[in-house]
Amino acid sequence: MVKIVIDPVTRIEGHLKIECVVENGIVKDARATGNLFRGLELILRGRDPRDAQIITQRICGVCPQSHGIAATLNLDSAFGIAGKISDNGRIIRNLIHGAHVVQDHILHFYHLAALDYVNVADVATYEGNDSQLNSVKDFIQRGALEPFMPRYEGDYRLPPTVNQQAVAHYVKALEMRRIGHEAVSIFSGKVPHSVGVVPGGVTSTPTADNIMAYIWKIKILQDFIDNVYIPDVLAVAGAYMDYAGIGVGCKNLLSYGMYDLDGTSPDYATRERLFKQGTIGADLKPAPLDTGKITEQVKHSWYEDSISNLHPSRGDTKPQYGKKDAYSWAKAPRYDGKVYEVGPLARVAVTYAKGDPVMKELVEGSLKALKASPSALFSVLGRHLARALSAKFVIDNLEGWALQLKPGQPAYTEYQLPEEASGMGIIEGSRGALGHWIEIKNKKIANYQAVVPTTWNVSPMDDKGQHGPIEQALIGTKVKDEKNPFEVVRIVRSFDPCIACAVHFVTPKGRDLGKFRVV
Amino acid sequence: MVKELPVIYLQTAACSGCAVSMLNSASPTIKNLLIDQVAPGVHINLKFHPVVMAAAGDLAIQVMEDTAKRQKGGYVLIVDGAVPTADGGVYGAVGERNGKPVTMVQRVTEMAQDALAVIAMGTCASFGGIPAAPPNPTGCVSVQKVLTAKGINKPLVNIPGCPPHPDWLFGTVESIIMFGLPGAEDLDDFLRPKAYYGKLIHENCPRRASFDEGKFAKKLGDEGCLYELGCKGPITHADCPLRRWNSGTNWIIGAGAPCNGCTQPEFPNEMEPFYEKLVDVDLPVVGAYWANKAKEVK
Numbered sequence: 169m170v171k172i173v174i175d176p177v178t179r180i181e182g183h184l185k186i187e188c189v190v191e192n193g194i195v196k197d198a199r200a201t202g203n204l205f206r207g208l209e210l211i212l213r214g215r216d217p218r219d220a221q222i223i224t225q226r227i228c229g230v231c232p233q234s235h236g237i238a239a240t241l242n243l244d245s246a247f248g249i250a251g252k253i254s255d256n257g258r259i260i261r262n263l264i265h266g267a268h269v270v271q272d273h274i275l276h277f278y279h280l281a282a283l284d285y286v287n288v289a290d291v292a293t294y295e296g297n298d299s300q301l302n303s304v305k306d307f308i309q310r311g312a313l314e315p316f317m318p319r320y321e322g323d324y325r326l327p328p329t330v331n332q333q334a335v336a337h338y339v340k341a342l343e344m345r346r347i348g349h350e351a352v353s354i355f356s357g358k359v360p361h362s363v364g365v366v367p368g369g370v371t372s373t374p375t376a377d378n379i380m381a382y383i384w385k386i387k388i389l390q391d392f393i394d395n396v397y398i399p400d401v402l403a404v405a406g407a408y409m410d411y412a413g414i415g416v417g418c419k420n421l422l423s424y425g426m427y428d429l430d431g432t433s434p435d436y437a438t439r440e441r442l443f444k445q446g447t448i449g450a451d452l453k454p455a456p457l458d459t460g461k462i463t464e465q466v467k468h469s470w471y472e473d474s475i476s477n478l479h480p481s482r483g484d485t486k487p488q489y490g491k492k493d494a495y496s497w498a499k500a501p502r503y504d505g506k507v508y509e510v511g512p513l514a515r516v517a518v519t520y521a522k523g524d525p526v527m528k529e530l531v532e533g534s535l536k537a538l539k540a541s542p543s544a545l546f547s548v549l550g551r552h553l554a555r556a557l558s559a560k561f562v563i564d565n566l567e568g569w570a571l572q573l574k575p576g577q578p579a580y581t582e583y584q585l586p587e588e589a590s591g592m593g594i595i596e597g598s599r600g601a602l603g604h605w606i607e608i609k610n611k612k613i614a615n616y617q618a619v620v621p622t623t624w625n626v627s628p629m630d631d632k633g634q635h636g637p638i639e640q641a642l643i644g645t646k647v648k649d650e651k652n653p654f655e656v657v658r659i660v661r662s663f664d665p666c667i668a669c670a671v672h673f674v675t676p677k678g679r680d681l682g683k684f685r686v687v
Numbered sequence: 688m689v690k691e692l693p694v695i696y697l698q699t700a701a702c703s704g705c706a707v708s709m710l711n712s713a714s715p716t717i718k719n720l721l722i723d724q725v726a727p728g729v730h731i732n733l734k735f736h737p738v739v740m741a742a743a744g745d746l747a748i749q750v751m752e753d754t755a756k757r758q759k760g761g762y763v764l765i766v767d768g769a770v771p772t773a774d775g776g777v778y779g780a781v782g783e784r785n786g787k788p789v790t791m792v793q794r795v796t797e798m799a800q801d802a803l804a805v806i807a808m809g810t811c812a813s814f815g816g817i818p819a820a821p822p823n824p825t826g827c828v829s830v831q832k833v834l835t836a837k838g839i840n841k842p843l844v845n846i847p848g849c850p851p852h853p854d855w856l857f858g859t860v861e862s863i864i865m866f867g868l869p870g871a872e873d874l875d876d877f878l879r880p881k882a883y884y885g886k887l888i889h890e891n892c893p894r895r896a897s898f899d900e901g902k903f904a905k906k907l908g909d910e911g912c913l914y915e916l917g918c919k920g921p922i923t924h925a926d927c928p929l930r931r932w933n934s935g936t937n938w939i940i941g942a943g944a945p946c947n948g949c950t951q952p953e954f955p956n957e958m959e960p961f962y963e964k965l966v967d968v969d970l971p972v973v974g975a976y977w978a979n980k981a982k983e984v985k
Contacts, residue, residue: 174744175783178737181703183781185788206700206771206778207824211817216960222947223955226817229704229850275710283741300718307722312691312732314750315721315740330840339718346711350933357942358932359711360704361949364942371907381936470907580908657743 169196170650176661179280181230181651182667188656190647195656198642199495205255212582212616217608219244221366224604225272227618228666229360230275233268233352234597235604236365237261238618241436242604243367247583248590251434256579257369258431259569262442263382264356264364265595266427268567270389271348272598273399273512273559276664277552278341282334285404287324288316290331300339301332320652323406334404337396344392351385356377369580374573386566393560398534401556405538405549412544416505417641419450419546421514422624424457424603426561426596431645436594443515443558443596444522452542454521459594462603464499465630471499473508476631481590482569483617496628500636501619509637510600510624511663512558515552519561521666526564530557551662585611597621599664622666639665690729692864693754693762696736696808700779700818702828704850705809706738706779712853714932722905729864734762748782755801761790763860764802766830769818770795770810773826782965795830796837804842804868805830808856813845813877814952821956831878842868845878849949852930855883877952879924888920888946891928908943917962919948921970 175185187228188288189197212223219644221239225232240261244250253261292308293300326334349359355372363371372378405412424436425445433439437457445457464483466476470491502508519527535542544550560651586608593604600621607615627636635643638660647655698706710717715725721739724730733739735751742750754762768791771778776790783789799805807830810816819827831843846855859880862869875881889895897903898912907916914921923946927938939946948958955961 173783175788176737176743176747176781178740178743178747181738183698183737183779185783206818206827207815210822210824211820216963218962219955219959220749222961223817226702226704226849229702229707232702232704279710279739303723307730310689310691310730312730314732314734315736315742317741318746318750319741320743320746339722342710342716342718346713346716346934350936351935353933353942355942357937357939357944358927360707362942363939363944363947366907366944368907373908373943533723578908580906582906 172647172650172653174653174655174656177657179283180661180665180667181228182665183666184665186656186660187648188642190650190651193648195642195645195647198639207234209616209618212613213314215613217246217606217611217613218367220361220606220613224618225361227620230666231268231363231597231599232270232360233265233356233365234595234602236362237265238593238595238597238602238604240365240367240593241595242591242593242606242629244591245436245593246589246606246608247367247586248589249368249583250436251432252581253369253431254449254578254581255431255471256374256573256577257581258428259363259573260355260370260372260374260579261564261568262427264352264362264370266562266569267348267351267382267386267389268328268359269598270393270559270563271345271352273555274341274345274348274392277397277401278338280664281552281661282338282404283316283319284654284661285324285408286326286334286338287331288335290328291335292451292510292512298336301336305337306333320654320657322649322652323654326404330403334400337400340392340396344389347385347388351382351389354382354385366580368583369578373579374575376575379570379573383567383570386563386570390563393556393563398556398560402534402537405553408549409538411548411658412540412550413547414645414655415641415662417509417550418637420447420503420506420508421449421517422447422457422503422508422510422601423515423518424594424596424601426515427565436486436592442562444519445522446518446522446633447508448518450520450543450546452517452521454518459592459603461504462501462619464501466499467631468494468629469496469499470494480603480617480619481592483605498623498627500630501624501629502630505629505632507630507634507637507640508624510621511551511554512598512600512611513545513554514600515596516554516557516561517545527561530560548662549660550652559620587611599666600624620666626665639666651653690726691732691910692729693732693734693758694765694860695734695751695754695762695763697751697781697794697798699766699768699781699795699812700771701809703738703813705767706736708850709856710852711933712857715857721859726864727863731860734935745782755798759801761803763804763806763863764798765806765808765856766795767808769815769827770830770833771818771825771827772833773824778825783942795833796839799830799834799839799841802841804844804863805834806856806859807831807845809851810847810849810949810954813879814954815950816849817955843878844874844880847877847879847950848925849954850859851950852883852927852932854930855880856923858882875924879950883926883951886924886926888923888925888927890938890942891926891929892920893928894940913935913940913945915964916945917960917964918945919951919958919965920946921965922968923948923951925950938985
C-alpha cells in the first residue's frame with residue numbers, strides 16, 4: 169500500500185491537497201482537503217443586498233463574472249424584475265459572460281492543464297525561425313527553468329515538433345485570454361472583478377464603437393478556437409486516448425443552462441437559454457431541470473444531522489466538528505438524492521442530448537475525429553473536449569448577439585429595494601452549475617447561500633454513502649508510477665476545480681477549521 | 688551573463704483575482720515577464736507561483752524552501768491574500784512539513800524573514816480586504832501586521848486594488864530591478880507607490896466637470912457624475928482614470944459604474960453600501976479658486 173500526497177495541487181484555483189491510497193497500483197481511496205476557509209457567507213450577512221454582486225465576485229477571481237451574474241439574477245428575482253430586463257441588458261450580460269467563459273476555457277487548457285501533457289523541454293532542440301519559440305529556447309539555455317520545472321517526469325508522449333508547436337500555442341494563448349478580458353471590459357469596465365452587471369441590467373450603454381470593438385476582439389478569439397484550440401485538443405487526445413477511459417466519474421450530469429435568449433420569463437429553470445437546462449445519465453436521455461430537487465446532505469460533513477437534505481433556499485449551517493463518520497467541511501449537494509457532475513461536459517452533453525443541431529454536429533464531429541463513441545465523453549479527455557466545444561459553441565454566437573444591440577435604447581431597468589424578499593439565481597459558470605440564493609429582511613441580507621460548481625464535484629459521501637464525482641473518478645484508477653502520479657493530477661485538473669469557491673460557504677466552529685475532505 | 692531575480696509568489700487567503708490580473712499585463716506581457724529579459728541583462732525567475740507552475744506538492748514546496756535557503760536575502764517575496772491568524776492560523780495552510788499542514792502565517796513569516804523585500808499584492812495582502820471584513824471569521828490581517836507582530840523588519844511595498852492593475856505590480860518590480868528599492872519618499876502613508884496611488888480618482892475623473900457643475904446621474908446608465916449613485920472616487924487613491932484597465936480598454940466609471948474604492952484600507956466596509964452616496968466626507972472644495980476670485984472682483 170502506498171499513500172500519495174499532493175499538497176498543494178497547483179494549476180487550479182485555490183488551495184487543494186489530494187491524498188490517494190494506492191494498492192497494487194490501483195487507487196483504493198482518495199481524499200481531498202481544501203486548505204483555506206474565508207467565510208464569505210458570514211461576511212455577506214447584514215449588508216446591502218445590492219452589494220452581493222460585488223462581494224460574491226471575490227469568491228473567485230478566476231470566474232468573477234459568473235458569480236456576478238448568478239448574484240445579479242438572484243437579486244433580479246428577489247427584486248421582482250427577473251422578467252423585466254431589457255434586451256440590451258440581457259444581451260450585454262451575455263457578451264460579458266461569453267467573452268469571460270471563452271478566455272477561461274483557453275486559460276484552463278493551455279495554462280492550467282497542458283503542462284501535464286506537453287513536454288516544454290523539447291523546445292531546447294527547436295531549429296526554426298519562430299521568434300517566440302527561440303525566446304523560450306534562450307530561456308531554457310539560461311537554465312533558470314522555474315516555473316516550468318521541476319515537474320513530474322515520464323509520461324510525455326507527443327513528438328518534439330508537436331510539443332514545440334504546443335509551447336508556441338501556450339504563449340499565443342496568454343495573449344488570447346488577455347484579449348478575452350479586454351472584450352469583457354468593453355462592457356464591464358475592468359476584469360477581474362468587474363462592475364458592469366447589476367440588478368436591473370447593466371451599467372454601460374451600447375454604442376457603435378464599443379459594439380465593433382467587441383466584435384473584432386471576438387473574431388480574433390474565434391479564429392484561435394477554430395484553428396488552434398480545438399485542433400490542439402484533438403492532437404493531445406490522439407496521443408492520450410487511454411484517457412478516454414480514465415476518470416469516468418458518476419455519469420450523471422446536471423446543467424443550469426446559460427446565455428439567456430429570452431428575458432421575459434422570470435423562471436430561470438425553463439426560460440430559453442443557449443446552453444440548455446437539464447440533466448442526463450449514462451444513457452444520454454435528457455430530463456428537465458427541477459431546482460426543487462436540489463438538496464445538501466451532511467451525514468459525512470461536519471454539521472448536525474438535523475440540517476441534512478435541505479433545499480439551499482432553506483439551507484442552514486450548524487457545525488459539529490468531529491462528528492462521527494464525517495470527514496469534510498463541504499456539504500454534499502445532490503439532485504433527486506443522486507450524485508451529479510457539473511461543468512462544461514454537463515452543459516455540452518445536456519444541450520447535445522436535447523437535440524440542439526449545432527451542438528449535435530460539434531459533438532458528433534469531434535467524436536468521429538477521435539474514432540470514439542459517446543461514452544468516451546465521460547472521461548478526462550471528454551471533459552477537455554467538452555470545454556473546447558463549450559468555447560466554440562458560445563463564441564460563434566457572440567457577434568450575432570452584439571449586432572442585436574440597440575444604441576439609444578435602455579440597458580437598465582429601475583426597481584425598488586424590497587423590505588423583505590427571497591431570490592434565486594442559477595447559471596452555468598465556466599466550471600458548471602452555479603446557484604445563489606438570498607433572503608432579505610429589513611432591506612439587508614439575512615441569509616446568502618451559494619452552491620457552486622466545485623462543491624458538486626468535490627463533494628464527500630452523502631447520507632446514503634454515495635461518493636462525490638471527483639472521488640468516483642479517482643477511485644479505481646491505475647497509477648503507473650506513484651512517484652510521478654500523472655493520472656491523479658490529470659483526473660483532478662480535468663474537472664478544473666475552483667477550491668476558493670468550494671470552501672467559502674461553510675461556517676466555522678471549533679478547531680482545525682478550513683478543511684473539507686473528500687474520501 | 689543574465690542576472691536572475693528570484694521571485695516567490697505566495698498565495699494566502701485570496702481568490703486568485705490578483706494572479707489573473709497579473710496575466711493581463713499588456714506591456715511587458717506576462718510572457719515577456721516570465722521568459723524574456725524584462726530589462727536588459729535581468730530575468731525574473733518566478734520560482735513559485737501556484738497558478739502557473741508545473742510542479743505540484745512536495746516538488747513545488749521544495750523549490751520555495753530551497754530559494755529561502757540558497758538565495759537568502761536575494762529574492763523578492765510577493766504575498767497575494769490576507770493572512771488568517773485566528774485559532775493559530777488553522778484556516779489556511781500551504782503544503783506540509785513532516786505530515787502536518789504549514790499555516791499561511793508560518794509560511795509568510797518564514798519566507799519574509801529571508802527576503803530582499805516584500806510586496807503585498809492586492810487589498811487583502813495590503814490591508815486585509817474582504818476576508819478581513821466584519822465579522823472577520825478567520826482573523827485575517829494584512830502582511831504588514833504579520834511582519835510587525837513577528838518583528839520582521841523588511842522593505843515592504845503595498846500594491847492594493849481588488850485586484851491591482853498589473854502595471855502597479857510590475858512597474859514596482861521593474862523599478863526595483865532598474866533603480867533599486869523604493870525610498871520612503873516614493874511611498875505614501877499606506878506604503879503605496881505614489882507613482883500609481885498619488886492622486887484621487889476624483890482628481891483625474893473625466894466626469895469631474897459634471898461634479899463641479901452639479902450634474903449628477905440619477906440612475907445607472909445616465910450621463911453625469913456618479914457621486915449620488917455611490918461613487919467612492921472622491922476618497923480613493925489610484926490612477927485608474929488615466930491608466931485604464933485591460934490594456935487601456937476601459938475602467939469602472941468608463942462602464943458607467945461607480946468606483947467602489949477598492950485600493951483603500953477602508954475597503955470594503957467603509958465603502959459600503961457601494962450604491963449609496965458617501966456621507967460625512969470632506970469633499971474637495973469645488974471651484975474654491977474661482978469663488979475667491981469672484982469675491983475679489985466684487
